[in-house]
Amino acid sequence: MKKYTDINDITNISQTINEAIQLKKAPFEYKNLGTNKTLVMLFFNASLRTRLSTEKAARNLGMDVICLQINNSWNLEFEDGTIMNLDTSEHIKEAAKVIAQYADIIAVRAFPSLKNKDLDYAEVIINSFTKYANIPVVNLESATAHPLQALADAITINEFSTNKRPKVVLSWAPHPKALPQSVANSFVTMMQLLPVDFTITHPEGYELNSEVTKNTKVTYNQDEALKDADFVYVKNWSSYKDYGNILSQDENWMITQKKINNAKFMHCLPVRRNVVVEDAVLDSDNSIVINQANNRTYAAQIVLKQILEELN
Numbered sequence: 001m002k003k004y005t006d007i008n009d010i011t012n013i014s015q016t017i018n019e020a021i022q023l024k025k026a027p028f029e030y031k032n033l034g035t036n037k038t039l040v041m042l043f044f045n046a047s048l049r050t051r052l053s054t055e056k057a058a059r060n061l062g063m064d065v066i067c068l069q070i071n072n073s074w075n076l077e078f079e080d081g082t083i084m085n086l087d088t089s090e091h092i093k094e095a096a097k098v099i100a101q102y103a104d105i106i107a108v109r110a111f112p113s114l115k116n117k118d119l120d121y122a123e124v125i126i127n128s129f130t131k132y133a134n135i136p137v138v139n140l141e142s143a144t145a146h147p148l149q150a151l152a153d154a155i156t157i158n159e160f161s162t163n164k165r166p167k168v169v170l171s172w173a174p175h176p177k178a179l180p181q182s183v184a185n186s187f188v189t190m191m192q193l194l195p196v197d198f199t200i201t202h203p204e205g206y207e208l209n210s211e212v213t214k215n216t217k218v219t220y221n222q223d224e225a226l227k228d229a230d231f232v233y234v235k236n237w238s239s240y241k242d243y244g245n246i247l248s249q250d251e252n253w254m255i256t257q258k259k260i261n262n263a264k265f266m267h268c269l270p271v272r273r274n275v276v277v278e279d280a281v282l283d284s285d286n287s288i289v290i291n292q293a294n295n296r297t298y299a300a301q302i303v304l305k306q307i308l309e310e311l312n
């Protein structure tokens, strides 16, 4: 693997899932693979799971880790040819190449602006690091994707599936803030690669990018979608069509115990209790959100392992 900025960087998804599950059983089996190699993680946005699980994964492989929380003071310029006499102090061309002097692998989290759809969906930030750093880049959630989360979700569904073709539902839920489509986009892309019966449900106006959803079943009727579901993955996202805006905060879309019956409840976390999902669901045995969070380590570890194997 040369980089992991997109789920399609994985050549064989079922093999990668199985290898991650093997790594989970013996997390230190490749503890020398990353010796004398450094992972530099750059966070333009906050994180708990991604920050901790990716560092744990790198250390399980013997890597050194440097983490930089980038705040607004370090304004990077991404436009070519700009006369930088305003508030950007460094061009991505220098920044990416400089960081690459200290790193063997760069991992980047940079959320979307949710203002400029073309810029966000061009994935300018993560693609600029890939273009200029000339070393492997890992996506820690970018403007339109969260491939490490989706890989952890796939591992979790594999572990909890009790039938050959489980019914998986991605349901939108309300949220007080305008959130990225990244997690939803990557979950949809991943479900399209797995042997599952997959449905997306959301209010009108929350249709995801059709280049992502393709011919996946979509319904505005949440109850119909949730019927007989084995896994219910819940996530809020802002409108793609009316880009970055909140069109609904309809609390009838909040997930309740009554709605999901015996289905396994999934969420990438962090989750707004009693807005996205009621306490009773999160506190029940049907919730596998902690298992998902644990699997983030092994998703990152299998990705870093495959990148290191190509580097060595």
Ligand SMILES: CCC[C@H](NC(=O)CCC(=O)O)C(=O)O
Pocket (backbone or CB within 6 Å): 177, 179, 180, 182, 183, 236, 268, 269, 270, 271, 272
């Ligand atoms: C892994 C999820 C990261 C992010 N979620 C949030 O930023 C939620 C923040 C909040 O609830 O205040 C998102 O939806 O993409």
Ligand SMILES: NC(=O)OP(=O)(O)O
Pocket (backbone or CB within 6 Å): 046, 047, 048, 049, 050, 051, 141, 149, 268, 269, 270
């Ligand atoms: N799910 C996830 O990526 O969580 P963080 O934002 O805490 O990293």
